[in-house]
Amino acid sequence: MKAAVTSGERSPLDVLRVAFDDPEGVEGRLRVTEFLTAMPAIGVTKRERILEQLEISPAKRLGGLGRLQRRRLREFVSAWVAAHGGTGSRLVVLAGPTAVGKGTVAGYIRDNHPDVKLSVSATTRKPRPGEVEGEHYFFVDDAEFDRLIAEGELLEWATVHNASRYGTPRGPVDDAIRAGSSVLLEIDIQGARAVREAMPEATLIFLQPPTWDELVRRLVGRGTEGPAEQQRRLETAKVELEAASEFDHEVVNRDVAEAAQKVVDLMKPTKPLGRARSRP
Ligand SMILES: Nc1ncnc2c1ncn2[C@@H]1O[C@H](COP(=O)(O)OP(=O)(O)OP(=O)(O)O)[C@@H](O)[C@H]1O
Numbered sequence: 001m002k003a004a005v006t007s008g009e010r011s012p013l014d015v016l017r018v019a020f021d022d023p024e025g026v027e028g029r030l031r032v033t034e035f036l037t038a039m040p041a042i043g044v045t046k047r048e049r050i051l052e053q054l055e056i057s058p059a060k061r062l063g064g065l066g067r068l069q070r071r072r073l074r075e076f077v078s079a080w081v082a083a084h085g086g087t088g089s090r091l092v093v094l095a096g097p098t099a100v101g102k103g104t105v106a107g108y109i110r111d112n113h114p115d116v117k118l119s120v121s122a123t124t125r126k127p128r129p130g131e132v133e134g135e136h137y138f139f140v141d142d143a144e145f146d147r148l149i150a151e152g153e154l155l156e157w158a159t160v161h162n163a164s165r166y167g168t169p170r171g172p173v174d175d176a177i178r179a180g181s182s183v184l185l186e187i188d189i190q191g192a193r194a195v196r197e198a199m200p201e202a203t204l205i206f207l208q209p210p211t212w213d214e215l216v217r218r219l220v221g222r223g224t225e226g227p228a229e230q231q232r233r234l235e236t237a238k239v240e241l242e243a244a245s246e247f248d249h250e251v252v253n254r255d256v257a258e259a260a261q262k263v264v265d266l267m268k269p270t271k272p273l274g275r276a277r278s279r280p
């Protein structure tokens with residue numbers, strides 16, 4: 001019996017995610033060779049080179065890959081997708097540790113890529129000088145935030161840095177997706193995990209600092225937290241950096257414009273996976 005495992009609609013990363021979640025399912029039983037040749041611009045010769053480079057036997061099925069092999073294949077596919085069109089995902093999440101530059105990169109995208117729709121979060125924190133209601137955040141009090149949660153108006157929410165609550169209003173995200181647009185969410189790592197639960201088709205991008213020392217420099221240089229709070233955030237950041245492997249893509253924020261461009265490129269339409277079949 002042959003089982004069709006991909007339609008023209010799914011991205012390679014979606015197929016990998018399903019295969020790794022359910023190794024015995026149809027996607028899990030797909031051979032790595034068949035999976036790779038179903039990807040855009042990969043033929044048999046290229047496939048052999050890729051498998052060699054990833055140290056994966058051609059006989060393997062996706063569900064039978066070990067932890068390291070899964071990670072290597074996922075990273076390879078992620079880079080390939082970015083280089084051959086984007087993810088085509090309607091919902092893209094940008095997350096990363098404190099002070100890596102999420103807000104800066106998202107702000108750059110808001111100012112320079114007006115075609116990208118940025119979700120505006122609700123927050124209980126007070127506005128900083130220059131922040132505009134409805135552009136940077138919807139600033140609400142605790143009672144209003146409670147109401148948003150109770151009435152199911154938030155796609156996700158979290159208490160960030162043990163301080164204020166932040167949440168993504170569901171309505172504008174749903175509207176944009178229904179209208180065929182893509183939306184970018186700049187949120188923390190707990191929020192990214194919640195979005196993955198609620199909408200597994202979302203694409204998650206992890207923003208990485210060039211180095212640990214540079215992350216520390218950015219946090220201290222920003223000057224918005226005192227030494228004790230900086231120390232606490234750095235402890236959290238160490239744990240958060242380990243979450244990178246849960247994400248579909250990693251983008252290093254060396255230069256703001258370059259990182260923003262990579263995020264925008266990942267939001268472009270993807271070339272879907274071709275038709276692949278698995279043999280039992
Ligand atoms: N590519 C970059 N090069 C140098 N400095 C940067 C870069 N990106 C951001 N910064 C600086 O790093 C500091 C932290 O950036 P930002 O506030 O955007 O981080 P964040 O990830 O949103 O932080 P948090 O999660 O704590 O709110 C800021 O002072 C910003 O100007």
Ligand SMILES: Nc1nc2c(ncn2[C@@H]2O[C@H](COP(=O)(O)O)[C@@H](O)[C@H]2O)c(=O)[nH]1
Nearest residue numbers: 102121157158160166167168186187188191
């Ligand atoms: N889970 C969510 N996290 C969010 C959301 N909006 C912003 N954030 C994150 O909060 C911190 C702090 O932001 P700041 O503007 O106060 O510096 C930062 O890590 C953001 O990514 C949200 O809707 N949900």
